[in-house]
Amino acid sequence: MKFLRIDRRIRRRFNLVALILLAILVALIWRHFLSSESVNLRATKPVEIAQTNEPIQPIPIAIAIDSAKVALGEKLFQDVRLSQNNRVSCVSCHNLSQGGAARRSHSPGIDGAKTKVNTPTxxxxxxxxxxxxDGEFERLFDHLDALMTNPKxxxxxxxxxxxxxxxxxEYARSFNQIYPDGVTQTNIKDAIVAYELSLNTPNSRFDRFLSGNKQALTAAEQEGYRLFKAYGCVSCHQGVNVGGNMFQPFGAIGNYFADRGNITKADYGRYNITKNEADRYVFRVPSLRNVALTPPYFHDGSAETLEGAIAIMTKYQLGRPLSQEQIDLIAQFLRTLNGVYQGKAL
Incomplete structure (x- = not known):
């Protein structure tokens, strides 16, 4: 039995190293993709990603945008006339003063109807x-279209x-100046997408640390980052967005949903799209950028605090419950991911 326990420890360490190496590979591939491909439609131009020796890359300080489209899209993003009852706008669920989310487990839509899942930033x-x-949409344009046509x-x-x-x-003039065919359904969505693509938050303290300013993080925050890598969190949360670039099952080690109970269709994740049993409880890994600003956490909004979310993740994704001190150190690191928007720290 002693040899069996040793063998298990060796296999666990081997698996952890393999996950970290895979994370670095995914980050490198994703960085190459972002630097060579447009992300969506005509509103996007290639983005140059800084080279680092870490599995996480800083958000570029400057990203080319069409300022006229962005200005128009910003107005539309806040305009309730895009909702059936003239009471709901995009900002109702994506409040920029609240981290680009709603800070509710489920956001209200038309006539108070609640979303099935927590609204991401x-x-x-x-x-x-x-x-x-559930990763249903590959293009932001299609994702926006689905939200606008959703009766709830x-x-x-x-x-x-x-x-x-x-x-x-004012609207007619702006549309006619930007689009040859003026106000159309496609052009409305195109302008909103251009605005959404401009909502980048570079220059976090961690970004400055990655760029060479080792004083940007305290010793405790650097230790939190070391733990974040050592315990394998970075195997899923890496790249420019510290996540957002892969699918993973929620409950890779333990059965989160059985322990939580009250399973709903929304908990099935990607299975709802593919109908592949292997995709049941599989979700797109969320970005951890500005994560300290967007409680509650997870698709079901079940974790009310950042520390609580870390404890759940380490238990069900890594199978390695951490001490409260270790959890607090990782939380300190994650708070350094709060970026800057329009010259102001979030």
Whole structure:
């Protein structure tokens, strides 16, 4: 039995090293993809990602945008006329003053109807490889379209909205200056997507640390980052967005859903899209950028604090419950991921 226990420890360490190496490989491939491909539609231009020797890369300080489209998209993002009842806008679920999310386990839509899952942040969305917790959409444009046509979210009445914007001089002028065909359904969504792609939060303290400023992080925060890597968190949370670039089962080691109980269809994750049994309880790994600002956590909004989310992750994803001191150190590191938007620290 003693040899068996030793063998298990060796295999666990081997698996951890393999996961970290895989994370670095995924990060390198994703960095190459971002630097050579456009993420979405005509609103996006190639993004140059800084080279580092770490599995996480800093968000680029400058990303080319179409300022006219972004300005128009920002207005549309806040305009309730895009909802059926003229009460809900994109910002209802993605409040930039609250980390680009809603800080609720489930966000309200049309007539108070609640979303089936927790709303992820819209900040740094350009660095996600798919959209929705179940990864249903490859393009941000299609993801936006699904939300706007969803009768429980926006339930956009397109003809009514188009006529309203055409009859608003400021909107009509902006659309005609940017788009040859003026106000159309496609152009409305294109402008909103351009705005969403501009919502980047570079220059976090951790980004500055990655860029060579070793004083940007305290000794405790650096130790938290070391633990984040040593215990394998970085195997899923890496790349520019510290996540957002792969699928993983929720409960890789323990059975989270059996322990939580009250399983719903929303808990099936990617299975709802593929109908492949292997995808049951599989989700897109969320980004940890600005994570300290967006409680509650997970697709079900079940973790109310950052420390609570870390404890759940280490138990069910890594199978290695950590001490409270270790959890606190990792939380200190994660708080250094809060970035800067429009010159102001989030």
């Amino acid at each position: 819209v900040f740094n969305v350009r660095f996600n490889f798919r959209f929705n917790w 979210v926006m339930d956009t009445q397109w003809q009514k909205a188009i006529e309203s914007f055409q009859n608003t001089p």
